[in-house]
């Protein structure tokens with residue numbers, strides 16, 4: 415790691431945190447999600463799991479996934495924070511390595527494994543496997559671009575990685591929406607089958623959970639001019 419002097423006259427200072435209203439709401443949202451999601455898994459008791467384990471290895475893989483995914487969510491929130499990036503670039507680099515190697519990569523591999531055996535039907539399984547592959551791919555590509563000092567492309571891949579990581583929050587919201595929309599159709603569309611209803615809700619929820627955040631990320635990347643594409647290292 416090298417230390418370089420900040421080219422003070424050229425650097426555009428980031429807006430102070432109180433003028434970036436999304437940073438703290440995002441932190442609160444992530445905290446609320448984790449406080450709601452994690453407690454059943456902290457005791458490592460399969461009986462507390464919200465998801466019925468279909469095989470012997472499923473629960474350990476699920477807990478592994480949740481542990482690494484938690485590290486990913488927390489570090490990803492820090493990584494996307496402009497103030498931290500621009501004022502503490504060495505923290506950004508270290509936390510970034512934690513996000514990649516102790517967060518997104520192991521969490522996506524474990525997520526893919528449990529997706530293949532998850533008890534929510536094939537539509538949701540295909541969606542989750544694709545999500546895991548995209549999360550893994552965008553993160554690795556973002557890391558490679560940083561190593562190659564191509565920081566404009568690094569930023570683009572990591573914004574996609576961020577959207578996919580945070581899509582788990584959108585997933586939970588869509589789960590409520592599709593339950594409310596589809597439950598009244600139990601006796602009509604689903605012929606009284608609770609299994610069919612549950613699998614349809616899970617399937618549509620997983621697809622909408624990550625496709626919309628990824629589309630939003632692409633829109634965001636498309637509408638903003640490519641800034642700092644050829645800029646020097648952030649630190």
Ligand code: HEM
Pocket residue numbers: 451452463464465479480483484486487522525526528529530532533534538542543545546549578579580581582
């Ligand atoms: C973005 C890629 C991700 C993939 C592919 C993925 C995949 C999965 C799969 C397949 C399950 C089993 C249940 C199901 O089918 O819904 C699951 C459960 C779970 N995941 Fe993920 N996940 C991802 C991201 C995350 C993140 C970022 C977190 C944050 C901590 C997370 C936390 C959890 C939790 C807490 C559960 C247990 C579900 C519950 O208790 O409600 N996942 N995940």
